[in-house]
Amino acid sequence: MRFPRTTIARLAPGAAALALGTLAALPALAQEESAEAAAEVAAVMDKGDVAWMMTASLLVLFMTLPGLALFYGGLVRAKNALSVLMQCTMIAAVVMVIWVLWGYSFAFGGGTGPFWGGFGKVFLSGVTADSMASTFTEGVVIPEYVFICFQMTFAVITPALIVGAFAERIKFSAVILFTILWVTFVYFPIAHMVWDSSGFLYNLGALDFAGGTVVHINAGIAALVGCIMVGKRTGYGKEILAPHSMTLTMVGASILWIGWFGFNAGSNLEATGGAALAMINTFTATAGAIIAWSVIEALHRGKASMLGAASGIIAGLVAITPACGTVGPVGAIVLGAISSAVCYFFVAVVKNKFGYDDTLDVFGIHGIGGIVGALGTGIFTAPWLGGTGGDDFSIASQLWIQIVAVVVTILWCGILSAILYKIVDAVFGLRPSPEDETQGLDLTSHGEAAYHYS
Amino acid sequence: MKLVMAIVKPFKLEAVREALTELGIQGLTVTEVKGYGRQKGHTEIYRGAEYAVSFLPKVKIEVAVASELAEKAVDAIARAAKTGQIGDGKIFVYSIENAVRIRTGETDADAL
Numbered sequence: 001m002r003f004p005r006t007t008i009a010r011l012a013p014g015a016a017a018l019a020l021g022t023l024a025a026l027p028a029l030a031q032e033e034s035a036e037a038a039a040e041v042a043a044v045m046d047k048g049d050v051a052w053m054m055t056a057s058l059l060v061l062f063m064t065l066p067g068l069a070l071f072y073g074g075l076v077r078a079k080n081a082l083s084v085l086m087q088c089t090m091i092a093a094v095v096m097v098i099w100v101l102w103g104y105s106f107a108f109g110g111g112t113g114p115f116w117g118g119f120g121k122v123f124l125s126g127v128t129a130d131s132m133a134s135t136f137t138e139g140v141v142i143p144e145y146v147f148i149c150f151q152m153t154f155a156v157i158t159p160a161l162i163v164g165a166f167a168e169r170i171k172f173s174a175v176i177l178f179t180i181l182w183v184t185f186v187y188f189p190i191a192h193m194v195w196d197s198s199g200f201l202y203n204l205g206a207l208d209f210a211g212g213t214v215v216h217i218n219a220g221i222a223a224l225v226g227c228i229m230v231g232k233r234t235g236y237g238k239e240i241l242a243p244h245s246m247t248l249t250m251v252g253a254s255i256l257w258i259g260w261f262g263f264n265a266g267s268n269l270e271a272t273g274g275a276a277l278a279m280i281n282t283f284t285a286t287a288g289a290i291i292a293w294s295v296i297e298a299l300h301r302g303k304a305s306m307l308g309a310a311s312g313i314i315a316g317l318v319a320i321t322p323a324c325g326t327v328g329p330v331g332a333i334v335l336g337a338i339s340s341a342v343c344y345f346f347v348a349v350v351k352n353k354f355g356y357d358d359t360l361d362v363f364g365i366h367g368i369g370g371i372v373g374a375l376g377t378g379i380f381t382a383p384w385l386g387g388t389g390g391d392d393f394s395i396a397s398q399l400w401i402q403i404v405a406v407v408v409t410i411l412w413c414g415i416l417s418a419i420l421y422k423i424v425d426a427v428f429g430l431r432p433s434p435e436d437e438t439q440g441l442d443l444t445s446h447g448e449a450a451y452h453y454s
Numbered sequence: 455m456k457l458v459m460a461i462v463k464p465f466k467l468e469a470v471r472e473a474l475t476e477l478g479i480q481g482l483t484v485t486e487v488k489g490y491g492r493q494k495g496h497t498e499i500y501r502g503a504e505y506a507v508s509f510l511p512k513v514k515i516e517v518a519v520a521s522e523l524a525e526k527a528v529d530a531i532a533r534a535a536k537t538g539q540i541g542d543g544k545i546f547v548y549s550i551e552n553a554v555r556i557r558t559g560e561t562d563a564d565a566l
Contacts, residue, residue: 242498242500242503242505243500301499303499305499307500347501351502352502
């Protein structure tokens with residue numbers, strides 16, 4: 001079962017870049033496509049699209065800084081609040097530099113291999129202000145610099161998500177080295193596989209509109225491997241390890257929601273009806289997920305908590321990410337609610353049963369919500385469920401492709417992440433001393449305190 | 455001179471202050487403290503993690519008064535801070551040996 005060609009294109013952002021709308025002719029790289037391109041009408045750049053994509057890029061940066069940083073910062077104890085803020089800030093800076101040096105090339109460098117983009121655009125060679133990247137509409141382009149910035153913000157948030165799993169007990173140097181290795185060997189290849197028109201999962205027909213596999217399953221699996229390899233926090237199960245500020249967490253979760261409109265609707269690459277569909281789905285799925293989490297919690301525990309509602313926000317957003325371009329607004333409500341139910345089960349039951357210390361539930365919400373979203377996309381894209389799939393859409397065959405994409409991501413990310421944690425452990429060591437951990441990472445890693453009461 | 459020290463529920467602080475002011479008592483010291491008595495603690499749940507919080511927030515009020523006023527102060531605090539529920543707190547009375555007002559150097563009863 002395949003989508004009509006046009007539908008496929010809408011489903012895979014980033015792929016577009018490789019379809020190469022290069023106005024300033026790039027030698028060699030563009031040649032294969034140039035014969036085709038020559039036959040097409042002259043490429044058009046719409047200022048409305050450009051303005052929207054520049055805005056969307058900033059919204060996605062806003063998700064990491066300060067959204068995710070505050071969300072995580074509030075969830076840790078006061079003595080570790082700055083360590084998490086600092087990790088998010090530093091990861092953003094490091095990944096931006098790497099993205100320009102070799103990341104963009106490894107993901108979207110023009111190479112036609114199924115697993116990576118090659119060295120064609122290292123140091124952004126050949127890219128100028130006149131370079132254009134195609135969108136999902138034939139003949140419509142946006143500046144390649146805008147596309148590079150937009151994709152850069154995705155590469156930034158993904159490793160930043162992972163740090164929640166081993167928060168409160170990780171060396172700062174280990175976080176930075178792991179980030180450098182992980183984006184290079186895990187994120188960039190998977191981004192290529194899913195979003196590039198020559199990518200392995202792209203050509204399989206996997207649907208991932210805005211990055212459920214690339215960002216959320218990927219981060220979630222690396223998080224699970226990480227929290228097991230780093231080990232539990234000192235005092236886990238004995239001391240009170242409760243969050244220090246649900247206020248910051250609520251502010252952070254809300255900023256994530258706002259920023260997510262750039263993430264989802266921006267993945268349409270144009271300011272069109274497709275972006276509007278992603279936008280309304282980003283509202284409705286999240287609303288459905290908040291209500292579902294709160295109701296489940298009220299029934300199970302007797303009270304609906306703010307952390308529960310904030311968790312619902314994230315669970316809904318994660319699940320709608322791969323689906324937002326192809327499901328309908330009502331299907332999105334159901335998908336969000338299902339995601340909350342499954343994520344709740346993982347964070348409240350499964351985690352305790354297996355005893356891994358996924359501190360901020362990165363696996364439980366991003367990993368599991370991402371898997372629910374990826375599989376749900378294969379279901380709710382069906383036209384009779386309000387989705388945009390064609391008349392020949394078959395849930396069974398699409399679901400099978402989605403499962404393959406999820407399994408490939410889990411294996412690639414899980415195995416390589418484990419190796420990379422080992423390497424980092426050998427170089428710097430993963431954990432601070434128990435004394436430093438007890439005193440708190442703010443003072444021992446960064447020499448400062450989040451709060452002074454005077 | 456007596457030091458009346460009371461541990462009360464935080465939301466009763468303002469009522470206690472008013473009751474002591476009515477007695478003409480000028481000034482008291484308040485500290486935010488934590489502790490437990492028969493009320494024990496409570497349970498907080500964050501996603502799957504359940505924490506027993508043994509120490510509850512209370513406020514400690516310290517007020518130095520002339521000996522003849524001590525009993526009235528204790529009564530006033532007890533009346534103002536009472537809810538009838540478990541966890542209302544306790545009042546202790548100590549004897550003060552000396553007191554000095556730093557600004558003027560006045561001592562004992564004159565310093566209060």
